[in-house]
Amino acid sequence: MRKDTSGNRLIQNLREDYRASTLEIQDTKSDPVEQFKVWFDEALRAEVPEPNAMTLATATLDGIPSARIVLLKKYDTDGFVFYTNYGSRKGQELLLNPRAALVFCWLDLQRQIRIEGHVEMLSKEASQTYFQSRPKSSQIGAWVSHQSQLTKSDRSELEARELALKERFKGVDQLPLPDNWGGFRVIPDNYEFWQGRTSRLHDRIFYEKEGETWGRVRLEP
Secondary structure (H helix, E strand, C coil): CCCCCCCHHHHHCCCCCCCCCCCCHHHCCCCHHHHHHHHHHHHHHCCCCCCCEEEEEEECCCCCEEEEEEECCEEECCEEEEEEECCCHHHHHHHHCCEEEEEEEEHHHCEEEEEEEEEEECCHHHHHHHHCCCCHHHHHHHHHCCCCCCCCCCHHHHHHHHHHHHHHCCCCCCCCCCCCEEEEEEEEEEEEEEECCHHHCCEEEEEEEECCEEEEEECCC
C-alpha cells in the first residue's frame, strides 16, 4: 500500500471534543440581537482575538459564491454593518445581488453564529462619518487601493500611489470620502447560534422572523 505523505492522515485525525458549555433554548433571549450581544460580550471578556471578524459570503446573479473575512463595525436591531470598496468583488456582487451570509466563529468558546439576510447600502453621510473616524493611514489606504483589480506590477506602483496621496493630503486629518467606498448593512432574516458539544451532538438554536417577532426552534446537530 502506498504511504500517505500528503498529510491527509493527520488531517482526518484532527478532532476536538467540545465540552466548554451548553445551550438550552430556555436560556436564550427571545430577540436574537440580544442573544448576539450576550455572546459577543462574552467573547470580549474572554479576549477572543478579533471577535468582530466575520466571514462574509456573497454570490453572483448566477449563484457563484465567494467568501472572505471582514470586520463588523456596528450592530443593532437594524442589522450588521461593515465597510468596503464598492468596486471590490464583494462590493460588486452585493450591488447586483443584495443577499449575504455572515459567520462568526469563536473557537476559544466553541461557538459559532450564522446569519443570513438581505443587504442595503448605508447613506453617504453615515459612510463619511465612519470613514473620517478612521486613522489617517487607513483613510489613505482606502483612497490608494483599487481593490480586487489586477495589478500591473509589484507593490511599487501601489506604494507610489500611497506616497502621492500622503503628499496630496499633507496636513489634512479627515480626508474626503472616496466615491467608491462605503458601508453595507446586512439585515437578518434568520440566525443560528451553535454551541459545540461532546460526541458531535451540538446545540443549535435557530431564529427566524415571523412578522414583527422572532420564532425560536432547536435544530438537530
